[in-house]
Amino acid sequence: MTKAAARIDVEGAGTRVPTEFRYWEHVDDPRVQRARRLFRTVFRFDPQPPDELVQRFAAAYYDADPVAEAFVDDVYLHGPGPKTGRAMLDRALEHGIDAVPEAPESMRRLFAEFETLPDWYDAEQVALGARVFRRWGTAAFSFATTTTLEMYSESSIAKPLSYAGGYAGEAAHKRQLETVRFWIDVTDPGGLDLGGRGRATAMRVRVMHVFIRRKLLQRPEWNLDAWGVPISIGDATLTLMGGSIVPAVGLWTVGFQTTIREIEATLQFWRYVGHLLGVQPGWYPRDVREAVQLMYAAFVKRAHTAGADGAELVESYLPAFAPKPGSPWRKRLRDEVNHRVQIGYTGYWLFPWTYARHRMPRRFPWVLHPLLRLPVNLTLETARRLVPPLDDVADRVQRARRERWYRNETGGRAAEFTPVEEFRR
Template sequence: MTLEMAAAGKIPGEFRYWDKVGAPRVQRARQVFRSVFRFDPQPSEELVRAFGEAYYHADPVAEAFVDEVYLGSAGPKAGRAMLDRALAHGVESVADAPPSLIRLFEEFETAPEWLDPELVALGAKVFRRWGTSVFSFATTSTLEMYSESSITKPLSYAGGYAGDKAHKRQLETVRFWIDVSEPGGLDAGARGRQTAMRVRIMHVFIRRKLMQRPEWEYDAWGVPISIGDATLTLMGGSVVPGLALWSLGYQTTVREIEATLHFWRYVGHLLGVQPQWYPRDFRESVQLMFAAFVKRAYTAGEDGEELVESYLPAFAPKPGTPWRKRIRDEINYRVQIGYTGVWLLPSTYSRHTMPGRFPWVLHPIVQAPIIFGAETLRRTIPGLDAMADRVQRHRREQWYRNEVGDRAAEFSPVEEFRR
């Protein structure tokens, strides 16, 4: 089965929105949303259908390059070398560059018509302001979605987020978040922009490999790492933390949330995630998330359980660690337990084998007034906003280095699946 064989209008069998949207509990939640946000969170039928169909859409431009080079006669190593040279010196520096590479970089280097560089810069700054808290929140929100086979199966088959490898892949994701959100991180030649392309190719490689496997349930799940699921990931770095991090004291305005939406839309564009229906404002983003939660099928089973239960142990101190790092690791491990205990739904936490939440769950609650006070000062005293940005940039880089040392993130395509 190839990606081009998806029939127009096809929606995965596990996209359960229409089966569940009329349920009393969903409509009660809709009323609560309406009272809080002052608008109806239930999206239009047009948006829901476009969202559902996106599970059969992916990245044909990058897929053509992967098919021709990575999975063709050249092989993955030669493909990686070709890509690295084009990123470092321009596609014109690649001798006998294949047409698929030229087309890929034409798209990659052409700014979309909707792009607002100032809004992208503001969105990146807001994301930086959330510091390391957003790393914990974004991953925790993903744990909640590990109930869905379309998200869980690619991660489980590849093995990157399960068992002993979970820590490495999680920290690669953090490196990606840091790179793309640094000032100028998405400019031509910047590390964030190059990271986006490497992650894009990694996703395509996994998708192509999975589509060859007989156990991939195309009719039920759509294509692996689809536009539908990838767009939800972008929401996990914008509107979702923009709302949820108020619980820690961060004072993010609707305008700032919309700036993060625009920032992550551009990151998505560079990643090959380019839906025409991407939310344009706060209202549309809330409506998309409403549809995402309603449509869930909860079929991931043991694979989802493994991914959820691998997350927190990945931060546990390792035997033989020098004592200073071990102290930092012990503290960070319990901080992660606290964040996860606060943000993961209690029913989800209790359903899995997880570390005890108490007393670590009190940590986010205790620090909220401190962060709220600091945010108030930042918003009112000239000069503190720029200082806060510098401090958060330093903190998140130090946090990352404590976890990985001097090891560089690889973003390498998975060549063999664990099963």
């Protein structure tokens, strides 16, 4: 099979493993096993997953989104083109698929799947998961991005972003804020209901991902054997973990008291978001134990081969928040404060050796900011738990804070979620 002819249903999918999926090379390393024993002693369960799960996770690097793939091929790549495709998509999202009489069968299949609830869907759990993410406020934005910076060492994650240029250099701020807009839209109350803003955003992001994936597979430098397919189910599932189990645990370090029940609700919520995005692995974690085991496999399998492309993405993040020349003094002041807050959170959560390995701003004294927030958050969280009506107040406050933060960063511009039509290299 030639690179140009490769489709997402690549030969050997289901058993094929990318050469840069190094789990079995690393799992018996004494350092890994020491960490495993320590975790088992403290938390009373084994973080190392069954080998069958690891095999399915590895094979998912050759899985993607065949339903949306067919639509993108029919309309964006071999049909009327991106502009017409976007108009058709917008019309279907606003008025339903029947409002697009010219829709090909592939688009109708896409919307039939999009509008059908999966068997495992639990409305109460999904609503609670969204509420928990809202409660974390803007701290969730900083934490989720910091965990992504750690994973930019992996070529399968860094290369698509680097080739497209969306998260590198001066474009980093725009794309980062599109991600924040996505998080806000899908977690706002009613955001995932039929006709909800988050639901529409999820479809636009899904199509954007497919478009990039199809384009990258045509490029001779994409290493299918080493990395799997671009924006694979394997990597996309880890992104969903970055909105659930990972911040749920990490944000305890700044005072957010997320319970086991709430963590499992965030798993359910992001699983449903993943369903809308076309990320539908049958092995998606059902509880905290399985989520921890997946993240264990994700860290053990790392190859650290992204090199300069990964470093550029890491080093573009914090400068993206620096005040822009010519801004009004009030916005500049807010931007100066927020820039230092981001330095503090990144310096606090990013592994010290990762921070030191890259050209990053000095962490001190800004790294003290999360520590100063800890007693404040801890007090507010305790009050919220002990006085139930305060939970609704906290939800309203955090929703308002998220929108204020976003408006300041964007200057009121709307997120576009448009596919990249030309790569920068």
